[in-house]
Amino acid sequence: MKKNAQINSTQVCQVRMRAISDAMSLLSGKWKFHILGTLIEGNTLGFMDLLREINGIGTKMLSKELQDLEINNLVSRTVMNTKPITVQYSITEYGKTLLPLIDELAKWGTDYRKSVYPKNIGEK
């Protein structure tokens, strides 16, 4: 007699796992949370501002990730009528709904680091 899946075959689990896959497909990658977090902190920033704020990112990745985030309505992009041209990036209202998740992730990561390096909390 062949065994079948039991736990994850329930409707509740299927929906839940798909939701997790959905969220991850939008938020995966090395830089998305950093970009979103910076825009939540900084309100409105230009491309070069973001490049300076986010340590280590290059123009190619910043440009590509911003496009992804804009497509999914998490970030808004506004071209300003200035010379030279400037662009303002902001978090959208919908993007702000990610704040609880980002907070939870930061909280867990902080606790994790404390559990691994209990003596030098907050240090490098």
Add this chain to the structure above:
Amino acid sequence: MKKNAQINSTQVCQVRMRAISDAMSLLSGKWKFHILGTLIEGNTLGFMDLLREINGIGTKMLSKELQDLEINNLVSRTVMNTKPITVQYSITEYGKTLLPLIDELAKWGTDYRKSVYPKNIGEK
């Protein structure tokens, strides 16, 4: 005059961003949340049970991800004295601390899907 980073150069932001990187380095990849979620639901499962429960995963990825999770003390592995040999995988107490994060991720993903497909909530 050269501009410097302002927002993310604060101590609070540095710590926060490192925490997010830490968490993501443990939890990144296509399967980790699925494995953790299944083990939280299912309490204790064997390797083949997990393979059946997690739709689409293969033996190589399951084995590798379980090792990663075990190294980081999120999952425990117990070899049973049976014939043929069986192995019990469980979520650790520490692994259970991820539940709020997983819930938040699932919640956001569910809301996201509703916002994209408002008419067929819960359907495929």
Add this chain to the structure above:
DNA sequence: GATATTAGTTTCCAAGAGGAAACTAATATC
């Protein structure tokens, strides 16, 4: 006229993630 600034794009490359299939190895069942 040279340089700097804005905001990117393009190209080339290296490393990693992930999948399919075959394989190991022990034991139990048909």
Add this chain to the structure above:
DNA sequence: GATATTAGTTTCCTCTTGGAAACTAATATC
């Protein structure tokens, strides 16, 4: 003796991710 079960490992392959550097193009400043 053949097949199935347990729990993986190994090999080969492709696709994706991400980084460095060069490039575009418009305008402003030195």
